[in-house]
Amino acid sequence: MAREERSERGSYKKFFPPKKKFCRFCQRNVKFIDHKNVDILKKYIPDRGKISPRRITGTCAFHQRKLAEAIKRARLLALLPFVED
Amino acid sequence: MRLYETGFLISPNVTEEEADILIQQMADIVTQKNGKMAKLEKWGKRRMAYQIGKFGEAYYVFFHYDGGPDIPLELGRRFRQMDTILRYLTLVKETQQNVRKKKKAVDRRRAKETAAGEPTEPAAEGGTPEPRKREEA
Numbered sequence: 595m596a597r598e599e600r601s602e603r604g605s606y607k608k609f610f611p612p613k614k615k616f617c618r619f620c621q622r623n624v625k626f627i628d629h630k631n632v633d634i635l636k637k638y639i640p641d642r643g644k645i646s647p648r649r650i651t652g653t654c655a656f657h658q659r660k661l662a663e664a665i666k667r668a669r670l671l672a673l674l675p676f677v678e679d
Numbered sequence: 680m681r682l683y684e685t686g687f688l689i690s691p692n693v694t695e696e697e698a699d700i701l702i703q704q705m706a707d708i709v710t711q712k713n714g715k716m717a718k719l720e721k722w723g724k725r726r727m728a729y730q731i732g733k734f735g736e737a738y739y740v741f742f743h744y745d746g747g748p749d750i751p752l753e754l755g756r757r758f759r760q761m762d763t764i765l766r767y768l769t770l771v772k773e774t775q776q777n778v779r780k781k782k783k784a785v786d787r788r789r790a791k792e793t794a795a796g797e798p799t800e801p802a803a804e805g806g807t808p809e810p811r812k813r814e815e816a
Contacts, residue, residue, distance in 0.1 A: 626773070630686070630720075630741065670768055671686055672727035672737070 615652025619661075627660045629667035635674060639665065643678035682717070682774060683744055683751050687758060687767035688737035691724060698738050701763065706742070708753055714746030731765045743772075 619627065627634070638646050638653075638661055645665055648658045668674040687705075689698050702721065709716055722739035731737070744750065751769045758764040 667768060667770070669728075671688065671739075671766055672729055672731060675728040 617652060617654040617657055619657040620654055624657070627657070627664040629664040629671070630673070631664075632668060632673050635661070635665050635668055639674060641678065643675045680745055680747065682772035683746065683769060684741065684772055685744075685751060685754055685767060685769045686739070686741045688727075688731070688739060688765040690732075690763050690765050691734055691736040691738065693738070693763050695738075701761075702740055705740075705754060705757070708757070709742065709744050709746065709750055712746060712750045712753065714744045714750045716742065716744050718743035734765065737765055 629635070638651060640646055645662055648655070653661060665674060669676050689701060693701070702719075706716060706719060718741075720739075720741035720743075722741075724736050725739050726736055727734070742754075755767065755769065758767045
């Protein structure tokens with residue numbers, strides 16, 4: 595029963611293909627992500643303070659690496675939280 | 680000579696004038712060691728994302744300078760001795776632009792195609808310029 599319900603709920607997906615994700619850094623041709631630019635980094639850490647994965651944000655591998663590094667540096671300088679509760 | 684970036688946090692129990700004096704002292708170290716200060720950023724007092732020690736705020740200062748490796752070492756040594764510095768972070772800035780190889784190759788190919796001209800477009804798509812040379816020979 596439960597499985598049927600779920601399949602019904604998910605059936606809308608058939609008609610609406612998922613929105614294509616893209617890398618926002620590639621779009622702007624960014625080459626260096628600054629750890630001091632907190633406003634940009636904040637978009638990539640949801641409520642909990644974790645770095646959001648590539649499969650959700652659509653960031654390319656190159657920029658995800660740079661982004662993760664920048665976020666970790668910002669955390670050291672207490673610009674971003676390690677954990678948020 | 681390399682480009683360095685050093686950021687540090689001064690504890691909030693220091694007054695602003697004292698903080699300014701401290702920043703000036705650190706900037707003097709850079710110039711004494713034949714470094715060139717490219718940029719000095721003072722963000723002023725700012726809330727931290729989490730508490731360090733018992734402080735919730737700090738003065739944020741960032742130095743961008745050009746110089747030898749002894750400057751960040753000396754600065755780090757000084758920072759560790761002082762109780763008023765909560766944190767510091769030194770980075771070596773990459774001078775060469777980190778462009779991805781794949782993208783570079785694509786850009787180069789595109790530039791070549793445009794340079795070769797439009798009339799030979801189908802031939803350019805078929806193969807790289809090298810085999811074409813062989814055909815000519």
